[in-house]
Amino acid sequence: MEEEGSAFTAAAAAAAVPLLSYSNGSHHRKLNPSSAAAPPPPSLSVFLSEVWVETKLIWYIAGPTILTALLQFFLTFITQTFVGHLGTLPLAAVGIQTMVIGGIGFGILMGMGSALETFCGQAYGAGRLDLMGIYMQRSWVILFGTSLVLTPAYVFAGPILRLLGQSDAVAALAGELSLWLLPELFAFALTFPAQKFLQAQSKVMPMVWISLIAVGFHGLMSWVFIFKVGLGLVGAAIILNLSYWIIAVGQIVYIVYWCTDAWSGLSWLAFCDLGRFIGISIASGVMICLEYWTYMVLILLAGLLKNAELQIDAATICMSLEGFVFMIPLSFLAASSVRVSNELGAGRPRTAKFSVWVMVSMSVIIQITCTVIIILARNHFPLLFTSDKRVIAEVSRLVFFLSASVLLSSIQPILSGVAIGAGWQTMVAYINIGCYYLIGITVGCVLGFKFKLGLQGLWSGVIIGIAVQTLILLVITLRTNWEKQAS
Structure with a gap:
């Protein structure tokens, strides 16, 4: 649409203004736009001041986003914790359903919904809030x-x-559970776009309160339905569906009544220009899914090993803990895509670049801390999920592979967020195919099956794939011409 395109070309004209003012929520800062001559390097005090200002802006978005992500992850985490005490078979069924069948729906819809981080983020940066609801x-x-x-x-x-x-x-048990969990699929279809819409405007605290209500409901009712009423897995599925729908409906109610500047009601324009939007959505979906599905493949391959039930249980526990910790860099992914798309949409490429490196530094420090805690607690955290000594011992043996994955996740999601904010989804999708599957899964299968290293070999291959992908994204980000991206 010509009207949409003009918003971004108009934003580029802002670069001619000598000094720009940037406002984000309650924060306000002065920023120098890009110019032909590079500015002199700032003094240490000025640099630290800029880092502090950018840190506040990032945490204004990332802080509530981390809380929201952790709270929403708690829904599955709580379910797996309760079900794990029903036995090893129910835990394996939940792990397979969550990581494979549920992972297909979650990964595709979350990935396709992340296209809004590009569209809404740049529209907000260009001052075109009227386009965000469309x-x-x-x-x-x-x-x-x-x-x-x-x-x-x-x-x-x-x-x-x-x-x-x-x-x-x-x-059989995972298949029965999947039938009961079908409503969650359609809740995801509402939830993910609404979250990206709110994140692009830095309106993230309402998502925290809505998620907190859902988690409180989920924890109490899961205990009642699974143990007191005795519905077991069926009870777990019913409550999980209701909890996801509480989040979806709560976010929509907030948008309709409290986001009137960017929401003007349902419009037939939603059905216009779908071709371009579908293209970016598919590219985003492929990019995110290829990352997310790597662990789905790992769980599937674990089911082909000897003592499959034991291997799946151990992998499920490790994946659950990693998924919990991963919510922190995943929130930085959202923050990086918002900050990069906002600043590029507003014609401030240097601020976008500066924001990326501040986020990477913070995420590395946080994930190193989490890694140390995981290693120290390696003989204790499995007790949250199971009392089976064999499973606990297997998880303890995997803890150093888990730690390596956690460390790599400190950088990789942020670089993926930069790709989303800049609209590089298609290129990164090809990179992910090569790194995760041609390298990671292939090497993992050779180590796990050919060299008889089991789950440790499979996970080693995945780690190698993630490391290669992170290195490639790092090189691309370092060599990016940010002025060209803004224009």
């Missing part, structure tokens, strides 16, 4: 259509898992 509605249309396409994966989960080599007992 963009979100387009994403809803696309994600609901995608959910319908993904429905057969939930319906036929049992046969699919058996076809992938999983045991009959695990496949």
Whole structure:
């Protein structure tokens, strides 16, 4: 649409102004735009002052986003914790369903929804709030259509898992659970676009309160339905569905009544220009899914090893803990895509670049701290999920591989967020195919099956793939012409 395109070309004209004022929520700062001559290097005091100002801006977005992500992750975490005490088979079924069948829906919808980080972030940076509501509605249309396409994966989960080599007992129970969890798929289709819409405007605290209500409901009712009422896995699925829908409906209510500057109601414009939007959404979906599905493949391959139930349980516990810790850099991913897209949309490329390196530094420090805690608690945290001594021992043996994954995740998500904010999804999708699958999974299979290293060998391959992908993204980010990206 010509109106949409003009918003971004108009933003580039702002670079001619000698001094720009940037406002984000309650924060306000003065920024020098890019110019032909490079400015002299700042003094240490000026540099530290800029770091402090940028840190406050980042945490204004990332802080509540981290809380929201952790709270929403707690929904699955709580379910796995309760179900794990029903036995090793139910825990394995939940792990397979969450990482494989649920992972397909979650990964695709989250990835496709992240296209809004590019569109809404740049529209907000260019001052075109009127376009943001239209963009979100387009994403809803696309994600609901995608959910319908993904429905057969939930319906036929049992046969699919058996076809992938999983045991009959695990496949049957995971297939039954998938049928009950079908409503969560459509909740994701509403939730992810709404979250990106709010994040682009730095309106993230409402998401924290909505998620907190959902988690409180989920924890109490899961205990009642699973243990007191005795519904077991069925009870867990019912409450998980209700909790996700509480989040989806709560966010929409907030948008309709408290985001009137960017939301003007439902519009037929949501069905216009869908081709371009679908293209970016698919590229975003592929980019995110190729990352997320690496661990799905790891769980599937674990099911092909000897003592499959034990291996799946150990991998599920490690993946759950890593997923919990990963919410921190994942929130920095959201913050980096918002900051980069806002600043590029407003014609301030140097600020975008500066923000990236401040975030990378903070994330590395936080993840190193988390790694030390995981290593020290390696014989204790498995008790949250199981009392089986064999599973606990296997998890303890995997802790150093878990630590390596946590350390790599301190940088990689932020660089992916930069790619989303700058609109590089298609290029990164190709990089992910090569790194995660041609290198990571291939090496993992050789180590795990050929050299008989089991789950440790499989995970080693994944770590190598992530390391190569992180290095490539780091080189691309270092060599990026930010002035060209802004224009």
